[in-house]
Amino acid sequence: MGSTLSVVASVAILRSSFNEFVPQELRTYLWDFSRRFSSELAMVVEQSHEGSTNDLFNALVTYLGSNAFSASTIPQRLAVGKNESMKQLTFGLDKNSEIVDTFHGVKMRWAYYSDYNSALHYELRWYELRFHKQHTDMVKNKYLPYIIDLAKRIKDQNRVVKFYTTRGGRDGWSSKGINLDHPMTFETLAMDGELKQVVIEDLNNFIRGKEYYRKIGKIWKRGYLLYGPPGTGKSSLIAAMANYLNFDIYNLNLAAVNSDSSLEYLLLHMSNRSILVVEDIDCSIMLHNRQSAEHHQLDQNITVRPPQVTLSGLLNAIDGLLSCCGDERIVVFTTNYKDRIDPALLRAGRMDMHVYLSYCTFSTFKQLAANYLDIWDHDLFSPIEKLIGQVQVTPAEVAGELMKTKDPKASLEALITFLENKANDQSDQQHGNDSKDGHQFQSSSKSTFDPADKVSAAKEEKSPAVVASPSMKVSEYTIKAELAPILEAVLTKYGDICANSSSKSIQFRSSFLEIACGIIQKLQITALKDLTELELKSMLSSVHDLESLNVEVSWLHHRLDEILQAIPLIEHCAVSREEKRQDVQETTECCSGKSNSVR
Numbered sequence: 001m002g003s004t005l006s007v008v009a010s011v012a013i014l015r016s017s018f019n020e021f022v023p024q025e026l027r028t029y030l031w032d033f034s035r036r037f038s039s040e041l042a043m044v045v046e047q048s049h050e051g052s053t054n055d056l057f058n059a060l061v062t063y064l065g066s067n068a069f070s071a072s073t074i075p076q077r078l079a080v081g082k083n084e085s086m087k088q089l090t091f092g093l094d095k096n097s098e099i100v101d102t103f104h105g106v107k108m109r110w111a112y113y114s115d116y117n118s119a120l121h122y123e124l125r126w127y128e129l130r131f132h133k134q135h136t137d138m139v140k141n142k143y144l145p146y147i148i149d150l151a152k153r154i155k156d157q158n159r160v161v162k163f164y165t166t167r168g169g170r171d172g173w174s175s176k177g178i179n180l181d182h183p184m185t186f187e188t189l190a191m192d193g194e195l196k197q198v199v200i201e202d203l204n205n206f207i208r209g210k211e212y213y214r215k216i217g218k219i220w221k222r223g224y225l226l227y228g229p230p231g232t233g234k235s236s237l238i239a240a241m242a243n244y245l246n247f248d249i250y251n252l253n254l255a256a257v258n259s260d261s262s263l264e265y266l267l268l269h270m271s272n273r274s275i276l277v278v279e280d281i282d283c284s285i286m287l288h289n290r291q292s293a294e295h296h297q298l299d300q301n302i303t304v305r306p307p308q309v310t311l312s313g314l315l316n317a318i319d320g321l322l323s324c325c326g327d328e329r330i331v332v333f334t335t336n337y338k339d340r341i342d343p344a345l346l347r348a349g350r351m352d353m354h355v356y357l358s359y360c361t362f363s364t365f366k367q368l369a370a371n372y373l374d375i376w377d378h379d380l381f382s383p384i385e386k387l388i389g390q391v392q393v394t395p396a397e398v399a400g401e402l403m404k405t406k407d408p409k410a411s412l413e414a415l416i417t418f419l420e421n422k423a424n425d426q427s428d429q430q431h432g433n434d435s436k437d438g439h440q441f442q443s444s445s446k447s448t449f450d451p452a453d454k455v456s457a458a459k460e461e462k463s464p465a466v467v468a469s470p471s472m473k474v475s476e477y478t479i480k481a482e483l484a485p486i487l488e489a490v491l492t493k494y495g496d497i498c499a500n501s502s503s504k505s506i507q508f509r510s511s512f513l514e515i516a517c518g519i520i521q522k523l524q525i526t527a528l529k530d531l532t533e534l535e536l537k538s539m540l541s542s543v544h545d546l547e548s549l550n551v552e553v554s555w556l557h558h559r560l561d562e563i564l565q566a567i568p569l570i571e572h573c574a575v576s577r578e579e580k581r582q583d584v585q586e587t588t589e590c591c592s593g594k595s596n597s598v599r
């Protein structure tokens with residue numbers, strides 16, 4: 001044993017002396033000469049390749065380092081370290097050390113060398129791979145690409161997610177970014193189970209879709225619109241997405257960007273594998289065409305600086321040529337009021353998935369109770385289920401109540417009191433509205449988070465969890481009572497339009513039907529001349545969403561198209577009528593001697 005050790009030690013000493021005293025050119029020559037007679041092939045991977053960084057070298061640093069403890073021959077010396085952009089320690093081969101990796105049963109011998117060139121003050125580093133010549137094709141076509149791919153995944157998993165914000169003007173993004181230390185994950189995010197799964201699946205498909213996107217000629221990017229009342233978890237969902245994918249977040253404050261070209265500059269300086277977030281897109285900026293970007297004088301004293309980024313600038317940035325300057329990009333818009341957003345921004349291809357974050361349902365409450373109190377069931381769940389069905393309460397509010405004490409019983413009782421108070425408040429508000437409006441539809445369709453936005457309310461409140469007015473069952477669906485006659489008529493005329501819907505959940509299907517019936521109701525109660533183009537386009541956008549979920553509403557789509565085409569004619573007629581009226585009035589005034597010129 002002692003003699004074996006001394007032989008190994010002598011070989012190691014000889015080897016390191018050889019490397020130290022024999023110049024690299026001579027060593028290379030000697031190796032090449034000896035290999036002429038060998039069945040082994042050697043490949044050298046230098047730090048730089050043809051004048052630029054060698055991606056394979058960098059991949060090897062990660063791959064061999066991560067394999068260091070599982071390789072068939074563990075190296076005697078390892079380099080180890082960590083920096084602030086990494087979550088965990090990383091390992092690498094130290095100078096002149098070797099490792100044997102096994103791939104598809106074939107032994108791959110790796111060694112790492114470095115050589116300091118004192119004239120150039122430059123350290124040359126390289127890896128050397130030796131394997132049997134018969135595996136050359138496999139190494140070229142499978143092993144090395146596998147290393148590059150795996151190293152990328154290892155690196156992505158180990159990197160700390162960064163958060164960047166705009167500094168305004170041409171200053172670009174905050175230079176270093178701060179570590180995103182947000183604890184929200186898909187496990188802790190309370191969201192309807194099915195919807196959460198749909199989002200996760202969509203992200204998975206996107207991440208695995210590089211080849212698919214290339215094949216169909218589409219830029220590898222995905223857009224999500226997150227909408228819903230404040231406090232329902234839009235920002236939390238973004239954090240969960242970033243943590244799940246290990247993507248950096250670039251938080252774009254459009255109001256701080258002073259021109260379309262600054263926006264271009266910012267997008268060109270985002271890293272790959274990142275999420276571009278524009279929060280509250282409806283109110284952070286009013287996007288208009290360039291012509292209207294003038295200073296608006298609200299009154300004599302107040303001048304409002306107009307938006308500097310135009311709608312076309314933003315559209316260009318999202319899906320114009322500029323958007324191909326990066327890979328694996330996700331764009332997320334959030335809003336409390338989907339109907340205030342220009343439909344051009346919402347169409348598929350720009351915002352591929354619209355995710356509605358609703359008020360708290362019983363299912364979301366149960367997830368919050370599990371997160372905050374570690375309970376999955378309790379006697380007090382039953383009254384809470386009843387109250388949550390009647391009250392509009394956000395997950396943020398419920399979470400706030402559950403945080404007050406760790407004692408489950410006390411916490412749930414406090415939540416019940418909170419929900420009862422809220423129910424009374426909402427009921428008082430409802431009565432106030434009823435007596436003010438004297439109109440059942442208007443009062444019940446008003447949303448407490450946006451009393452002004454009827455169109456938004458007509459859609460947002462349709463989630464079964466958010467029903468404030470009485471519900472009714474029509475066939476197997478539960479729908480707002482006031483929409484029940486419309487649904488009955490639709491089912492009689494067109495059959496079950498949700499029969500082929502991509503969602504099997506009755507709850508979801510009911511909410512799709514409420515959206516469709518809400519649109520029909522709006523069309524029924526509004527005179528054609530009072531419908532704005534924006535309202536119609538927003539209805540079309542909802543119908544488009546329903547179609548993408550395989551809800552059969554082509555007849556409604558067709559009807560909306562017809563109305564949209566008719567609007568200019570209606571406006572034209574209105575103008576002609578007004579002109580005629582003015583003509584008649586002027587003639588009458590002239591005849592009766594009341595015209596300005598006579599006066």
Ligand SMILES: Nc1ncnc2c1ncn2[C@@H]1O[C@H](COP(=O)(O)OP(=O)(O)OP(=O)(O)O)[C@@H](O)[C@H]1O
Pocket residue numbers: 188189190191229230231232233234235236237336357395396397399
């Ligand atoms: N769905 C949810 N699951 C778990 N926690 C939630 C959820 N929604 C809200 N919360 C809690 O409420 C807090 C505020 O929620 P968040 O900021 O995500 O809401 P938001 O919809 O983005 O609100 P806003 O529209 O005002 O920006 C979160 O930090 C989290 O603690």
